[in-house]
Amino acid sequence: xxxxxxxxxxxxxxxxxxxxxxxxxxxxxxxxxxxxxxxxxxxxxxxxxxxxxxxxxxxxxxxxxxxxxxxxxxxxxxxxxxxxxxxxxxxxxxxxxxxxxxxxxxxxxxxxxxxxxxxxxxxxxxxxxxxxxxxx
Amino acid sequence: xxxxxxxxxxxxxxxxxxxxxxxxxxxxxxxxxxxxxxxxxxxxxxxxxxxxxxxxxxxxxxxxxxxxxxxxxxxxxxxxxxxxxxxxxxxxxxxxxxxxxxxxxxxxxxxxxxxxxxxxxxxxxxxxxxxxxxxxxxxxxxxxxxxxxxxxxxxxxxxxxxxxxxxxxxxxxxxxxxxxxxxxxxxxxxxxxxxxxxxxxxxxxxxxxxxxxxxxxxxxxxxxxxxxxxxxxxxxxxxxxxxxxxxxxxxxxxxxxxxxxxxxxxxxxxxxxxxxxxxxxxxxxxxxxxxxxxxxxxxxxxxxxxxxxxxxxxxxxxxxxxxxxxxxxxxxxxxxxxxxxxxxxxxxxxxxxxxxxxxxxxxxxxxxxxxxxxxxxxxxxxxxxxxxxxxxxxxxxxxxxxxxxxxxxxxxxxxxxxxxxxxxxxxxxxxxxxxxxxxxxxxxxxxxxxxxxxxxxxxxxxxxxxxxxxxxxxxxxxxxxxxxxxxxxxxxxxxxxxxxxxxxxxxxxxxxxxxxxxxxxxxxxxxxxxxxxxxxxxxxx
Numbered sequence: 001x002x003x004x005x006x007x008x009x010x011x012x013x014x015x016x017x018x019x020x021x022x023x024x025x026x027x028x029x030x031x032x033x034x035x036x037x038x039x040x041x042x043x044x045x046x047x048x049x050x051x052x053x054x055x056x057x058x059x060x061x062x063x064x065x066x067x068x069x070x071x072x073x074x075x076x077x078x079x080x081x082x083x084x085x086x087x088x089x090x091x092x093x094x095x096x097x098x099x100x101x102x103x104x105x106x107x108x109x110x111x112x113x114x115x116x117x118x119x120x121x122x123x124x125x126x127x128x129x130x131x132x133x134x135x136x
Numbered sequence: 137x138x139x140x141x142x143x144x145x146x147x148x149x150x151x152x153x154x155x156x157x158x159x160x161x162x163x164x165x166x167x168x169x170x171x172x173x174x175x176x177x178x179x180x181x182x183x184x185x186x187x188x189x190x191x192x193x194x195x196x197x198x199x200x201x202x203x204x205x206x207x208x209x210x211x212x213x214x215x216x217x218x219x220x221x222x223x224x225x226x227x228x229x230x231x232x233x234x235x236x237x238x239x240x241x242x243x244x245x246x247x248x249x250x251x252x253x254x255x256x257x258x259x260x261x262x263x264x265x266x267x268x269x270x271x272x273x274x275x276x277x278x279x280x281x282x283x284x285x286x287x288x289x290x291x292x293x294x295x296x297x298x299x300x301x302x303x304x305x306x307x308x309x310x311x312x313x314x315x316x317x318x319x320x321x322x323x324x325x326x327x328x329x330x331x332x333x334x335x336x337x338x339x340x341x342x343x344x345x346x347x348x349x350x351x352x353x354x355x356x357x358x359x360x361x362x363x364x365x366x367x368x369x370x371x372x373x374x375x376x377x378x379x380x381x382x383x384x385x386x387x388x389x390x391x392x393x394x395x396x397x398x399x400x401x402x403x404x405x406x407x408x409x410x411x412x413x414x415x416x417x418x419x420x421x422x423x424x425x426x427x428x429x430x431x432x433x434x435x436x437x438x439x440x441x442x443x444x445x446x447x448x449x450x451x452x453x454x455x456x457x458x459x460x461x462x463x464x465x466x467x468x469x470x471x472x473x474x475x476x477x478x479x480x481x482x483x484x485x486x487x488x489x490x491x492x493x494x495x496x497x498x499x500x501x502x503x504x505x506x507x508x509x510x511x512x513x514x515x516x517x518x519x520x521x522x523x524x525x526x527x528x529x530x531x532x533x534x535x536x537x538x539x540x541x542x543x544x545x546x547x548x549x550x551x552x553x554x555x556x557x558x559x560x561x562x563x564x565x566x567x568x569x570x571x572x573x574x575x576x577x578x579x580x581x582x583x584x585x586x587x588x589x590x591x592x593x594x595x596x597x598x599x600x601x602x603x604x605x606x607x608x609x610x611x612x613x614x615x616x617x618x619x620x621x622x623x624x625x626x627x628x629x630x631x632x633x634x635x636x637x638x639x640x641x642x643x644x645x646x647x648x649x650x651x652x653x654x655x656x657x658x659x660x661x662x663x664x665x666x667x668x669x670x671x672x673x674x675x676x677x
Contacts, residue, residue: 020320020323023323025324026344026347029344030327030331033335064316
């Protein structure tokens with residue numbers, strides 16, 4: 001996160017990749033209410049096409065995306081030099097260790113099970129924001 | 137008993153002199169023996185071509201073909217070589233002739249004049265042998281049939297095991313799909329709640345609420361489908377059949393499916409005759425059939441597709457045809473599209489939703505209406521056409537079923553007692569009633585309900601059926617006996633919307649039966665109707 005020159009840090013930007021429209025929108029609103037900026041992408045292609053302009057700090061990616069799934073999207077984005085500092089959060093309906101292993105293997109930093117708990121989301125994003133400020 | 141064992145034992149007798157044949161038969165005749173007579177070797181061979189025999193008694197001295205020659209011929213053919221032969225010779229047979237006879241296959245020589253006892257006992261021995269052979273053959277055939285039957289059963293049980301295995305896999309897949317589909321609306325509902333918790337009247341609040349309403353409607357619809365499927369597969373769906381016009385069902389279906397069709401940017405074309413087509417059917421279920429077909433077309437067609445709904449009358453039946461220019465169906469999938477849980481997952485973008493039970497319901501419901509369902513497609517990308525044929529009934533009678541009245545009438549305040557052991561359900565019902573201007577109170581069990589009813593004398597009691605201890609039916613029966621409650625309106629509220637549940641509720645003394653979850657609109661409408669009826673009752677009474 002870059003300092004905006006006035007001693008305040010710029011708002012953390014989160015790209016939400018989710019094909020369930022209602023879920024995407026409400027997750028966006030939650031993120032906004034916690035105090036971060038968000039942008040929605042309905043599928044992998046949209047995410048790939050639009051991230052460069054938006055420059056997200058964090059990706060929240062649904063695993064069960066139509067077309068390219070969340071694992072492949074994560075691998076693809078991770079391979080891009082301009083995203084070497086981005087944090088990846090997997091969002092799945094599955095909480096079993098098998099799925100956690102698979103998301104970890106695909107390069108995700110975190111794994112959240114749907115439906116989201118506000119407190120968990122707030123804590124996680126807060127930690128990420130702190131780390132980013134610390135490392136910046 | 138096997139017929140092979142009761143047919144008489146056939147014995148061939150060959151002699152050129154007919155009096156000899158007659159005498160021989162007379163000598164040997166007894167139950168269980170059949171004599172086939174031939175007067176020459178040629179005739180004997182002809183008979184042997186057609187018939188199986190147990191024993192051949194051959195006269196040696198015959199013109200043209202003698203007994204030895206006949207025996208040699210019999211020896212030469214696979215069919216007859218094992219037939220035992222007894223030669224009957226006139227006078228003493230010399231050794232060389234006998235030897236020739238044995239070479240030709242004789243088993244014995246008997247000299248004329250014949251000794252009756254000896255001949256009879258020899259014939260008896262060969263008959264017995266023949267019968268034993270035949271019995272063994274029958275047993276062998278039985279064993280073979282038995283082994284084949286065993287093989288078939290084994291194959292059947294393997295097939296069944298395989299089918300069970302596949303059904304199990306499909307069930308697991310279905311449960312996974314189900315979990316996914318239920319979470320789809322649940323996840324945004326939870327998000328919405330959290331947003332409202334943080335900011336109950338924020339700028340988003342209205343959007344959030346209408347989103348939650350939509351998602352909840354979707355969730356209820358999914359669960360209704362699930363319940364329907366479970367009823368269908370247990371054969372416990374009830375049809376409320378009456379004479380209805382097919383057009384009414386189709387119109388209701390179009391109304392239901394229009395939002396989904398519009399949301400996907402499809403163009404819907406209708407081709408429906410104006411002359412009413414009468415069917416004996418359940419309006420709601422037939423509308424569900426057509427609506428499921430329309431939803432299916434909307435889901436499996438890429439954005440901006442074309443959907444045509446055509447109704448064509450024929451003699452005795454009418455076709456409802458729903459055609460789209462969408463994804464189409466693979467040939468190997470076609471026969472299975474109406475199977476339960478047979479969702480075409482391979483090319484389905486899951487975000488379209490659905491459990492893959494809509495078409496199964498279509499087929500079952502159409503079946504129950506005495507109709508047929510059919511799916512056609514020229515293959516992937518070539519669109520699909522679904523045709524439902526329903527039998528038509530005579531044109532007499534009039535349209536039945538009154539149209540749903542639009543709500544909006546202001547509700548006159550009534551005293552309502554809500555009885556439900558689910559505290560949240562009761563409380564929210566109370567809030568709803570409060571909102572539409574009624575005065576409601578809550579009881580969380582049957583005993584409390586009876587106490588409160590006698591104090592507050594409610595106009596209407598909204599009773600949950602499935603309560604621990606005293607259930608809703610029992611509470612209803614007690615209420616009906618309570619002075620002043622005989623004429624009050626009792627409404628049963630259950631999770632089960634089957635006809636048998638309704639009947640049970642009416643038998644217990646309920647006036648109405650509604651299925652959970654109850655929408656505000658329905659409650660408003662119902663209470664307004666009740667109030668109106670009560671007022672009219674007073675006016676006229």
